[in-house]
Amino acid sequence: MKDKKDNKPKMDKKQEQLEKFKVRDEGETLTTNTGMKVTEDEKSLTAGRRGPTLLEDFHYREKMMHFDHERIPERVVHARGHGAHGTFTCTKSMKEFTKAIIFSEEGKETPLFMRFSPVAGNKGSSDTVRDVRGFAMKFYTEEGNYDLVGNNMPVFFIQDGIKFPDFIHAVKMEPHHDMPQASSAHDTFWDFISQNHETAHMLMWAMSDRGIPRSTNMMEGFGVHTFRWINEDGKSHFIKYHFKPVLGTHSLVWDEAQKISGKDPDFHRRDLWDSIEKGNYPKWEVGVQLIPEKDEFKYGIDLLDPTKLIPEEMVPITIIGKIELNKNPDNFFAETEQVAFHPGHIIPGIDFTNDPLLQTRLFSYLDTQLSRLGGPNFNEIPINRPIAPVYNNQRDGMHRMTINTGQVSYHKNFLKGNDPHESDDEHDYRHLAQKVEGYKTRERSESFDDHFSQAIMFYNSMSEVEKQHIKDAISFELNKCESEEVRQNTVNMIANIDRDLAKHVAEKLDCKVPNVDVKKPEYISPALSQMNTKFTAKGRKALILLSDSSYEKDAENIIDILKKEGCDAEISMPKISDGNKLKVDWAVDTPDSVLYDSIVVMSDKNPDPMFKKKATDFLNDAFSHYKTIAPLGDSINWMENWKTKEPGVLNKDSLDNIAKEIAKHRHWDRKIVK
Numbered sequence: 001m002k003d004k005k006d007n008k009p010k011m012d013k014k015q016e017q018l019e020k021f022k023v024r025d026e027g028e029t030l031t032t033n034t035g036m037k038v039t040e041d042e043k044s045l046t047a048g049r050r051g052p053t054l055l056e057d058f059h060y061r062e063k064m065m066h067f068d069h070e071r072i073p074e075r076v077v078h079a080r081g082h083g084a085h086g087t088f089t090c091t092k093s094m095k096e097f098t099k100a101i102i103f104s105e106e107g108k109e110t111p112l113f114m115r116f117s118p119v120a121g122n123k124g125s126s127d128t129v130r131d132v133r134g135f136a137m138k139f140y141t142e143e144g145n146y147d148l149v150g151n152n153m154p155v156f157f158i159q160d161g162i163k164f165p166d167f168i169h170a171v172k173m174e175p176h177h178d179m180p181q182a183s184s185a186h187d188t189f190w191d192f193i194s195q196n197h198e199t200a201h202m203l204m205w206a207m208s209d210r211g212i213p214r215s216t217n218m219m220e221g222f223g224v225h226t227f228r229w230i231n232e233d234g235k236s237h238f239i240k241y242h243f244k245p246v247l248g249t250h251s252l253v254w255d256e257a258q259k260i261s262g263k264d265p266d267f268h269r270r271d272l273w274d275s276i277e278k279g280n281y282p283k284w285e286v287g288v289q290l291i292p293e294k295d296e297f298k299y300g301i302d303l304l305d306p307t308k309l310i311p312e313e314m315v316p317i318t319i320i321g322k323i324e325l326n327k328n329p330d331n332f333f334a335e336t337e338q339v340a341f342h343p344g345h346i347i348p349g350i351d352f353t354n355d356p357l358l359q360t361r362l363f364s365y366l367d368t369q370l371s372r373l374g375g376p377n378f379n380e381i382p383i384n385r386p387i388a389p390v391y392n393n394q395r396d397g398m399h400r401m402t403i404n405t406g407q408v409s410y411h412k413n414f415l416k417g418n419d420p421h422e423s424d425d426e427h428d429y430r431h432l433a434q435k436v437e438g439y440k441t442r443e444r445s446e447s448f449d450d451h452f453s454q455a456i457m458f459y460n461s462m463s464e465v466e467k468q469h470i471k472d473a474i475s476f477e478l479n480k481c482e483s484e485e486v487r488q489n490t491v492n493m494i495a496n497i498d499r500d501l502a503k504h505v506a507e508k509l510d511c512k513v514p515n516v517d518v519k520k521p522e523y524i525s526p527a528l529s530q531m532n533t534k535f536t537a538k539g540r541k542a543l544i545l546l547s548d549s550s551y552e553k554d555a556e557n558i559i560d561i562l563k564k565e566g567c568d569a570e571i572s573m574p575k576i577s578d579g580n581k582l583k584v585d586w587a588v589d590t591p592d593s594v595l596y597d598s599i600v601v602m603s604d605k606n607p608d609p610m611f612k613k614k615a616t617d618f619l620n621d622a623f624s625h626y627k628t629i630a631p632l633g634d635s636i637n638w639m640e641n642w643k644t645k646e647p648g649v650l651n652k653d654s655l656d657n658i659a660k661e662i663a664k665h666r667h668w669d670r671k672i673v674k
């Protein structure tokens with residue numbers, strides 16, 4: 001819902017609730033935590049002007065005590081993350097299939113908070129590492145919080161959560177020396193991969209371009225597991241959630257991603273923050289694949305196996321809503337750090353399946369909050385509070401906020417007329433009456449045994465460019481492994497996916513390719529290739545470098561062309577004081593080519609030497625990252641001749657096409673010398 005005056009989102013119920021907890025101290029006097037006004041905050045209390053500090057200094061002690069304890073344990077996985085508030089709007093009523101209040105009425109808006117997070121790195125690591133990205137949503141519905149804790153990839157590395165600690169130990173830093181930070185390029189990860197072939201499909205995703213997204217706003221999201229929807233008649237459907245970014249799904253290239261990690265480790269966080277501040281609200285279309293219970297076995301793919309997806313071409317996605325992120329948090333710790341997701345936070349109309357990964361997750365998320373947030377009352381923290389009222393007999397514990405009145409805190413009771421009482425409303429949540437039988441066992445159904453068909457499908461659904469990126473990524477990562485056996489084991493494993501892929505890696509790393517009869521792909525899913533996504537200049541950013549202010553007019557023209565297509569531009573000159581009319585964002589030694597989607601240079605013959613060096617580097621870097629560039633004026637002579645004839649290299653005659661060229665994302669048909 002938008003406020004008509006300034007197009008800013010109106011305050012929803014969650015924002016109204018959060019507002020009550022906000023502290024604004026403009027014009028206020030400093031106080032202690034007990035509210036006493038403070039008259040001196042810079043000098044501790046000492047015995048004499050040059051004497052020792054006194055234990056009596058209650059103000060100093062309170063201030064230091066709080067500071068000493070202001071860190072909490074970071075998340076054991078997904079430690080680094082950034083988030084925002086927004087709105088989910090239902091665009092197609094799904095009442096027929098689910099009684100979930102958020103999906104049952106066209107036009108219904110539900111407040112939500114989303115957090116995005118690489119998995120392996122520590123809280124202080126970088127945004128653009130190669131990794132899976134968390135895609136976690138908390139919907140604040142009138143019937144309770146609904147958490148959908150997904151990823152930007154639709155499958156997972158393992159089939160059963162009992163292996164999660166093993167997998168995470170393998171991917172995170174090795175315990176003896178705590179390296180490498182935020183990277184899967186090391187022995188233990190690849191040892192795990194090559195000893196656990198169920199990882200094959202997800203490995204292809206992680207080593208593909210999906211592992212290095214261009215932007216949070218250009219990431220596809222997935223619920224991963226098959227869930228159930230239950231309608232008012234108690235009828236169940238299987239569903240899989242999809243979130244399609246309106247800007248399309250796009251990625252960085254590996255060299256660029258690594259350089260960004262140094263130049264701006266907050267690249268994704270900053271981009272999300274800036275786009276919301278500018279009113280370019282990130283958006284996703286929300287869709288589901290619906291599978292009637294009777295069709296559970298129709299596709300030959302076990303819906304309970306989280307290493308498998310159902311191709312969109314097999315079961316099409318029905319678009320049921322949209323997400324818009326339209327408000328940045330006011331306080332990172334209070335909101336983004338303290339938000340606590342849990343796949344078990346559901347509402348009537350939603351239910352689980354027996355996917356063994358999902359089932360095990362249902363234990364872990366509650367449990368982990370105890371050490372992270374210090375006790376069982378974390379749902380009382382403002383960001384986690386439901387907008388639905390909470391009444392039960394749970395009491396006390398660390399940091400309890402509510403004051404539950406009265407004598408009675410148990411069920412059943414006579415003294416309070418049995419309140420709070422159980423609901424007898426048919427609409428409210430009841431476990432689906434599912435027939436379960438069998439022997440207790442630690443065995444898995446044979447339908448979980450096929451580990452390679454979908455890895456083969458994924459690899460073969462990629463374009464040649466994308467396949468090459470997978471080959472390069474695996475070679476890079478394995479090259480960082482010290483154990484020759486781990487490298488060979490991995491080549492042995494990927495030989496089951498594609499011979500050419502295995503050959504490429506083996507040749508680079510001096511391994512042998514085993515003779516494996518690779519299965520023919522059973523199907524190809526074009527929707528998996530990022531070549532078939534949406535392309536737009538919206539959300540992109542160009543850097544325009546000017547050697548002097550005589551080019552300001554030309555720069556303004558380009559900015560106009562770009563702005564019309566929703567593409568931002570920043571200006572750099574030798575010094576920021578060099579601008580005449582135009583605001584100069586950066587002195588030329590501050591920005592970097594890798595932080596932009598396009599580089600434009602306008603220069604005369606004798607620019608400042610630093611400007612010339614930087615602008616040449618920027619153009620060459622952007623060229624080798626397949627980006628649109630425009631070397632204008634004398635800068636055309638700073639590039640090798642052949643490059644200026646390559647696709648996406650504009651000159652003064654083709655400059656008007658700049659937004660169209662940027663919208664292509666990358667010019668893959670460019671010859672790049674590697």
Ligand code: HDD
Pocket residue numbers: 075076077078081115116117133134135136149150151155156160161162164223224225306339340341357360361364365366368369
């Ligand atoms: Fe998990 C965090 C997503 C498997 C145990 N997970 C976490 C977050 C996301 C996911 C997005 C960050 C939430 C946030 O922003 O606070 N996890 C997934 C997906 C999985 C998955 C999509 C597979 C389909 N996770 C998984 C398994 C287990 C866990 C199998 C354990 C059995 N995950 C956790 C956790 C975390 C977590 C240890 C760490 C912090 C937290 O929960 O709140 O409980």
